[in-house]
Amino acid sequence: MHTPLTSDHLLPEIHPRAVPPALLKALKTRFGGQFSTAQALREQHGRDESAFSVPPPDAVVFAESTLDVSDAVKLAAQYKAPVIAFGVGSSLEGHLLAVQGGISIDMSRMSQVLSIHAEDLTVTVQPGVTRKALNEAVKSTGLFFPIDPGADATIGGMAATRASGTNAVRYGTMRENVLALEVVTASGEVIRTGTRAKKSSAGYDLTRLMVGSEGTLGIMTEITTRLYPLPEAVMAAIVSFDSLLDAVNTTIQIIQLGVPIARCELLDANTVRIVNAYAKLNLREGAMLLMEFHGSPAGVQEQVALVQAIADEHHGHAFEWAKTPEERTRLWTARHNAYFAGVQSVPGCRAITTDACVPISRLADALLDSVAQAQASGIAYFMVGHVGDGNFHMGYLIDPTKPEERDTAERLNTQLVQRALKLGGTCTGEHGVGLHKMGFLTDETGAGAVAMMRAIKQALDPDNILNPGKIFHYN
Structure with missing residues (x-):
């Protein structure tokens, strides 16, 4: 199994390839004002929401059509130079970082x-x-x-x-x-x-x-x-629990009974406190489920009644129902802002995020131990989860100038992933591998599967120009 990394081994492997002046000249000739080597633009396209710091790409092309992308890739292929697609830079695992240099192709103008x-x-x-x-x-x-x-x-x-x-x-x-x-x-x-x-x-x-x-x-x-x-009727609700275990067991029972719930999100008490401070809310500071129900009016009422009965069995209380779009927006804005609330709760921090996913029956085993370890470590954290499908996120908030904090966060992350894999889960439910999860891919899939992935990469991209250095190491 993958062993915890120390701060000396946390930086991605950076192997910049020389981008010849002839390529930059050819791109400038083809794209004119859609091409730039300006430092500010390069830095903008060389950073995402991960905690990695990597030198920026050598240049940026702003694509406006499929032909633009095709021509940019053809020119890069002539010189075997890396090309990296860029959206809005919201990825969390270092997907768009130019670890081998090259050209960033900004797709934001292709917005039709x-x-x-x-x-x-x-x-x-x-x-x-x-x-x-x-x-x-x-x-x-x-x-x-x-x-x-x-x-x-x-x-x-x-x-x-x-x-x-x-x-x-x-x-x-x-x-x-x-x-x-x-x-x-x-x-x-x-x-x-x-x-x-x-x-x-x-x-x-x-x-x-x-x-x-x-x-x-x-x-x-x-x-x-x-x-x-669009569903005929939509209702959202929050329910609080005195214990995280009760909230998780409520979720497990909802899913196992086949309730067609549309959303089922979990915040622990620590995260609710952080969200309250950030969004100026007064949510009850305990473990909390945020849920949403879609369907016909009668169907939604049936779902709501069943879920409330399940939550009551697990000591849920302080139900709050949101029927209007404005009320629902208030609740879901609080959930969506959990990441930013966490980051702002520790000024100057960077977040190391996780996104393990396990079979729903093993959710309590994976999540409760992960939260307990984070609390025992003394490191600042937040926890949110798409728990209806067994997926949860820990965000470890570290001072980037303190290697010992990053060591602690990566140790916690490694323990979390190893726990998820033992329970039949995955190291990444939705963020992707990028740079951060590369060390876990073989643990999860096996060396044979990774070798097959490399063979596919070799067949489709023999010069390794498409976003090189991501998912697995490839020479």
Whole structure:
């Protein structure tokens, strides 16, 4: 099993490749004002929400079309220079960091909703469309896009990392919801995978291969995804518990009884205190479940009654129901701001985040021990969880100038992941591997599976130019 890292081994392996002046000149000639080597822009595109510090890329190209992406990759391929797709920079595991230098391709200007097929419940977008912009574009159709990772991430970035979030317990993740892709390969060729049909048995499933590949196998330039009818009735609720165990057991029973809950989120008492201070709220400072129910009015009432009865059995109290959009927004804003509340609770800190996921029956075993270890360590932390699907996050808040704090956080993270793997879970439920989880991939999948992944990478990207240095080491 992967052993805890010390501060001397926490930096990613940085092996910059020389980007020849001829490539920079060719990119400047082709892209003009869409190309920049300005230090400020390079630094902006060389940082995400992870705790890693890495030198920025050598240049930035602002793509405005599939042709732009294809041409940029073709030019980079001629010189075997790395290319890294960039969305909004909200990734948490170092996915977009230029550990081998190269060119950052900013996809934010590719922000068109290309086609809405409301009758088929599908939409096709460019990768720079954000999830909030997508929902604004489709709201007049009575449909919505349910994947909600919290941050207003781009659809391209969400597909690349196989994101999920608060609604995954009912609507699934990006894996289940992406139907088709347009992808630029390592040679600059443009291919299409999948169709708008609900299912297919035609050949290898290249769509699923690309979803979650973190830009290491191709750069997505169009994404076709599912939409869902807006529910007739929506109700949200919070319920507090005196113990974290009671909150977790309530969640387990809700899922095992098959209640079609749309969202089921957990905050521990420490995190509720942090959120209260950040958002000027007065939520009861105990373990808390935030839930949401979708369906017909009668169906929602039935779900609510059953969940309230389950929570009562586990000593839940201080129920608060939110029926209006404004009330629901207040509750979910508090949940979505938990990360920022945590970071601001310790001025100058950086957050080392985790996202283990386990089978629902083992949730208590994984989560309670992880929280207890964090509390015993003395390190500042927050804990939130998409517990309806067995996924939870610890955020360890460290002073980046104190190696001993980072050592402690990484030790806690390693123990958490090892615990999740022993319980039949995964080291990353939704963030992706990036840089931070590379050491755990072999522990989870086995050396043979990682070797197969490397073989796929070798076949599709023989010069290792697509987001190199991520997921696994590859020479």
